[in-house]
Amino acid sequence: GVGCRVARTRSELDWGEGLIYQEVVAGRPASVSVISDGKEARALAANEQLIGESWTGAAGFRYCGNITPLEPHPESDIAGMAEGIVSRLGLVGSNGVDFLLTEEGAVVVEVNCRFQGSLDSVQCATGVNLFQAHLNSFRGVLPERPAIICSAGRAILYASRPLKIKERLLFPWTADVPRPGSRAERGDPFISVLARGSNREEVVSRLRERGDLVRKALH
Structure with a gap:
């Protein structure tokens, strides 16, 4: 979502940038994770996409994470469409x-x-090892559609001000952890937080709480 913007008139498009443009569509952002072998495809999970969530420090069209599974399940079969x-x-x-x-x-x-x-x-919501499933697909072996065993989420945190990471952030539920001495400018992604729970609301609540803990540790 970096650099995405809405153009309401033709004059707002700068053709010198080599733009890709799409019609603006209002809807709920979602995705489907698929494993395929070149002939067949198997959907593993439908996911909610987190876009521009202010509690992550993101804005606009910035991608800032996922919740798996997508709740409530949409009427349209996006898993089948993706396959x-x-x-x-x-x-x-x-x-x-x-x-x-x-x-x-x-x-x-x-x-x-x-x-x-x-x-x-x-991986957390289904128990499927995606790297192994990826390797297996090159041998023509696809997994069955897995059952959902829990709700799970990842949220990417964005810097609200310029940051210098002085020491390693030692939380057990983080990913993409920056090295000590690294820097993040305002608006840069700097770490991801992970959570699992029994439903979407529980997962989002834990992601927000853990995001607050990371920011307090930085201060």
Whole structure:
């Protein structure tokens, strides 16, 4: 979501930047994590995307994490849609499809041919080792659609001011931990926090609490 903005008139587009533009669509951001072998595809989980959440320090269209599974489940079968898209593209390994869930149905935003930011929440919520599933797919072995065993989430924290990390942040529920001596400018992502729980509300509450603990430790 870096650098994304809404252009309401043609004059607001600077054609010298080599822009990619899309129609603005109002909806709930979601994604589906998929493993594929070039012919078939298997959806592992549908995820809520966290976009521009102020409690993470993000704004606008900045991606700031995921909650797995997507709650409540949408009426449209985005898992099936994602499987169809990935298999038709002939992709192999771990892939993701991003959606916006609108009143008229699901709208595809993009396909990510790589490990996705939802990796931590998907592994925790399903118990599936995504790296092993990725390797297995190159041998034509795909997992079954897994059962959801819990709700899980990852939130990316953004710096509200310039930061210098003086010492290692030793929390058991963090990821992407910066090295001591590293710096983050205002608006830069600097660490991720992880949480699990019995439902979405519990996971978001724990992510917010842990985000506050990290910021207090920095102060």
